[in-house]
Amino acid sequence: MGTAKSTGLSAGQSLSATGTRCAPAEEELLRSVEAIAARHRGKPGALLAVLEECQRVDPHHYLSENTLCLIGQAMGEPLSRIYSVATFYSYYNLSPQGDHVIVVCRGTACHTRGSLGLLQEALSILGASEYREDEEASFTTDDKRFTVRTVACFGQCALAPVVAIDGVIYSRMTSSALKSAIEASARGGKK
Ligand code: FES
Structure with a gap:
């Protein structure tokens, strides 16, 4: 397995190669999304797996707007595609879930x-x-x-x-x- 490529995300607001501007994010969230993306990038079904894992590790088991944006950056995909996948499958939660x-x-x-x-x-x-x-x-x-x-x-x-x-x-x-x-x-x- 090859070494995961860093996307160079920073804690400040940034404009990704996909043209997506994400809001400032917690360093922990940035690291988490990038680590998850690095594990799946290049594999079949990578985006679905990244969305699933990001949702699972979120304390409220959902994908916030900023998480979706960071996933787009980390996966090199436009935000429109991330949204279309996340909204197509009812499995993905776009609002905080209860315990x-x-x-x-x-x-x-x-x-x-x-x-x-x-x-x-x-x-x-x-x-x-x-x-x-x-x-x-x-x-x-x-x-x-x-x-x-x-x-x-x-x-x-x-x-x-x-x-x-x-x-x-x-x-x-x-x-x-x-x-x-x-x-x-x-x-x-x-x-
Ligand atoms: S209608 Fe099929 S399980 Fe409820």
């Missing part, structure tokens, strides 16, 4: 078996009754403890309705089981 993430399936099978009620139940428990799933990608509580979002299908339609909490899939979810699972997550503290 606990509840994903409610809103596909047809789950919808016909009550997933809307489950979504409303979760939102109600977390004080987010004003959330509009058709307008917002997700809802995160002010204290950043919980995020609620939806998914088009988990691919487990026979087990509908399906809800994932902190990556654990719950099939044939009921309102009472959802309430218990959220309360257990709340008691469990940060993931």
Whole structure:
């Protein structure tokens, strides 16, 4: 494996070779993005892997505007391409995520078996009754403890309705089981 090439990023605002001007960034963030990019640069699927790892190491598991910009610099890609990839895949979060993430399936099978009620139940428990799933990608509580979002299908339609909490899939979810699972997550503290 070849030696990773430095992109020469600095803590100050800079104009990259791609013409992208990134806002000033913390030295730690710069180092982190560059190190991640260096590990993947030149490999198949490098950009997806860099986005995934940058999201994973972020304290709130999302890709900030500046992180996307720095990824563009580090990968030598225009910001427009970074954005188009990050927004195409629902896996990537563009807003801060809570310590606990509840994903409610809103596909047809789950919808016909009550997933809307489950979504409303979760939102109600977390004080987010004003959330509009058709307008917002997700809802995160002010204290950043919980995020609620939806998914088009988990691919487990026979087990509908399906809800994932902190990556654990719950099939044939009921309102009472959802309430218990959220309360257990709340008691469990940060993931
Ligand atoms: S519609 Fe919910 S798992 Fe497929």
